[in-house]
Amino acid sequence: MSEIVVAIYVVAYRELLRFVRERSRLISSFAMPLLFLIVFGAGFTRTIGVMAPGVDFVQFMYPGIIAMTVLMNSVMSGLSVVWDREFGFLKEILVAPLARSGIVLGKATGAAVISVIQAGVMLLLAPLVDVAITPLLVLKLVPLLILISFSLSGLGLLIASRMRSLQGFQLVVQLLVFPLIFLSGVFFPVNNVPAWLELISKLNPLTYAVDAVRQLFLAGQQGALEAIGITLFGHTMTVFHDVLVIAGFGLLLMLLATWSFTRQE
Amino acid sequence: MLNPNVIEADSLSRRFDSFVAVDSVSFSVSEGEVFAFLGPNGAGKTTTINMLCTLLRPTGGTATVNGYDVVRQRSGVRRSIGLVFQDPTLDEHLTAEQNLRFHAYAYRIPRHLAEKRIGDLLELVELSDRRRSSVRTFSGGMKRRLEIARGLLHNPRVMFLDEPTLGLDPQTRRHIWEHILQLRERHGFAIFLTTHYMDEAEVAGRVAIMDNGHIIALDTPERLKDQLGGDVITVEAQDVDATKAELLRRFEVVPLEEDGHLSFSMPHGNRFLPRLLRTLESRVISVGLRRPTLEDVFLHVTGHAIRDREADPVSQARAHVIQHRRGR
Numbered sequence A: 001m002s003e004i005v006v007a008i009y010v011v012a013y014r015e016l017l018r019f020v021r022e023r024s025r026l027i028s029s030f031a032m033p034l035l036f037l038i039v040f041g042a043g044f045t046r047t048i049g050v051m052a053p054g055v056d057f058v059q060f061m062y063p064g065i066i067a068m069t070v071l072m073n074s075v076m077s078g079l080s081v082v083w084d085r086e087f088g089f090l091k092e093i094l095v096a097p098l099a100r101s102g103i104v105l106g107k108a109t110g111a112a113v114i115s116v117i118q119a120g121v122m123l124l125l126a127p128l129v130d131v132a133i134t135p136l137l138v139l140k141l142v143p144l145l146i147l148i149s150f151s152l153s154g155l156g157l158l159i160a161s162r163m164r165s166l167q168g169f170q171l172v173v174q175l176l177v178f179p180l181i182f183l184s185g186v187f188f189p190v191n192n193v194p195a196w197l198e199l200i201s202k203l204n205p206l207t208y209a210v211d212a213v214r215q216l217f218l219a220g221q222q223g224a225l226e227a228i229g230i231t232l233f234g235h236t237m238t239v240f241h242d243v244l245v246i247a248g249f250g251l252l253l254m255l256l257a258t259w260s261f262t263r264q265e
Numbered sequence B: 001m002l003n004p005n006v007i008e009a010d011s012l013s014r015r016f017d018s019f020v021a022v023d024s025v026s027f028s029v030s031e032g033e034v035f036a037f038l039g040p041n042g043a044g045k046t047t048t049i050n051m052l053c054t055l056l057r058p059t060g061g062t063a064t065v066n067g068y069d070v071v072r073q074r075s076g077v078r079r080s081i082g083l084v085f086q087d088p089t090l091d092e093h094l095t096a097e098q099n100l101r102f103h104a105y106a107y108r109i110p111r112h113l114a115e116k117r118i119g120d121l122l123e124l125v126e127l128s129d130r131r132r133s134s135v136r137t138f139s140g141g142m143k144r145r146l147e148i149a150r151g152l153l154h155n156p157r158v159m160f161l162d163e164p165t166l167g168l169d170p171q172t173r174r175h176i177w178e179h180i181l182q183l184r185e186r187h188g189f190a191i192f193l194t195t196h197y198m199d200e201a202e203v204a205g206r207v208a209i210m211d212n213g214h215i216i217a218l219d220t221p222e223r224l225k226d227q228l229g230g231d232v233i234t235v236e237a238q239d240v241d242a243t244k245a246e247l248l249r250r251f252e253v254v255p256l257e258e259d260g261h262l263s264f265s266m267p268h269g270n271r272f273l274p275r276l277l278r279t280l281e282s283r284v285i286s287v288g289l290r291r292p293t294l295e296d297v298f299l300h301v302t303g304h305a306i307r308d309r310e311a312d313p314v315s316q317a318r319a320h321v322i323q324h325r326r327g328r
Helices: A002-021 A023-048 A058-076 A075-084 A088-094 A102-124 A135-161 A166-182 A195-203 A203-217 A222-226 A241-265 B046-054 B076-081 B097-107 B113-122 B141-150 B171-185 B221-226 B239-250 B269-279 B292-304 B305-309 B311-328
Strands: A050-052 B003-015 B019-030 B036-039 B058-063 B080-086 B158-162 B190-195 B206-211 B214-219 B233-237 B257-258 B261-266 B284-290
Touching: A002 A023, A002 A058, A002 A102, A002 B019, A002 B261, A023 A058, A023 A102, A050 B171, A058 A075, A058 A102, A058 A135, A058 A203, A075 A088, A075 A102, A075 A135, A075 A166, A075 A241, A075 B080, A088 B190, A088 B269, A102 A135, A135 A166, A135 A203, A135 A241, A195 A241, A195 B305, A203 A241, A241 B284, B003 B046, B003 B190, B019 B046, B019 B058, B036 B046, B036 B221, B046 B058, B046 B158, B046 B190, B058 B284, B080 B141, B097 B113, B097 B141, B097 B171, B097 B284, B113 B141, B113 B171, B141 B171, B158 B206, B206 B292, B221 B292, B233 B239, B239 B261, B257 B292, B261 B269, B261 B292, B269 B284
Parallel strands: B036 B190, B036 B206, B080 B158, B158 B190
Antiparallel strands: B003 B019, B003 B058, B206 B214, B233 B261, B233 B284, B257 B261
């Protein structure tokens, strides 16, 4: 048991150390969401107009961007495993008296903490887009983002457990993860699209992560949920239902990632 | 511990699909001993190390390290060993002391003790003034020294050094070895070394010569050389085949041939040499007389030179395949 705890601690500790030391990664992780927010916000807000009662395009997209930041950052925890393998450090981790499952959980924990930090910085931009942040919102948001981060780290780590090269991992991210993110309702409501797109989006677990974050932000807006909420079999998903989907998806991926990582030599 | 041997391998084997990388090797290393695996690339040295340090499961046989089974008691094995691999395994984005701290936490060294040991070891490997520098800025030799310090941080019973000076210049190699031996003096750990440098194997108490996955000779360097029976005489001749035949006819020696040089061993070579020159009819370009080296032993027991094997494309390809399968 303690080998799991120690593994989580040291592996997460190092992820954070690296995050702080690598200025370029720090900057780029904020730059892209910010770019989306500014460019799409300024570009589309007037054209698109009101998405739901009291919600314009930027206010619609802003929670989605926060979710996207967490999604991207978490999937990239897998990149750090591939990176460690390529540059040899993984061996140092694997020959240490650390439980394999703890190593996987440690990577995910590191990603979760970094995700929350990044989301926190994004929250500072809220006044710019006219979104109100309340302490209650933050209190609900943080555990939700941690859960989302763990789930998506599971995906990243599962991919990484079998990847031998950075290029291979990047390729999978581009072919699988980017489409998943773009089809998760970050940029448009998944209700109001062609049926095939709606189907794909509703099969995409990330959709529910984005929906849950958005619902927390739009909780105060009367009628917003009806306009942009996700209906599944005639039932509108609540935050709680979204959380169940994300947790189930995350648990499955995390188990697969741990299994795959433990089995490898 | 009932078993005084810090490493005990019994018919240890590893196959990759149909290829047998390590074929039933047995040996033991006692407490505090320096033990070397000598052999060309692809001989199975690294595969053996990987099995002993729990990175690779054996496909046959058993092994214990510090009394722990390498398959069933991996975490005991991992706590007992320190490692320096062929390729660097440092986090280059972190500083020297951050790398050591990660290691200290992973091996659960109490914090106050860890800081002291980190300071001491950095002092010993002469990296104290660079402790807060990014490892990225280190030279190859400095990285090696840091890895040696890191491997010793948790006081291992045995230190595995897999080609510890590969790719370093001779001066740095000597320097690294001074550090290793000095640290061993102080801490008394055993060393399990793999190398294809003959001079490096000379520091070992015992040497196992490995070729094609087998141990083909195992003894102290001195006794291995004595096996050759005396001194090594080399003859460079104009007509190699004729000279070879004449040596066999007149002196009953079967010389080994390498790059047009014939070599054979002879007791009291200094007395034999004048007789050789007097009686030999073949045209001789040069002759040489020297004490045997481990290279000669290797040549003698395998029938080929270490560097031949390395130049041979088939073995190189095979070494590459193993490297690849091992997946780093």
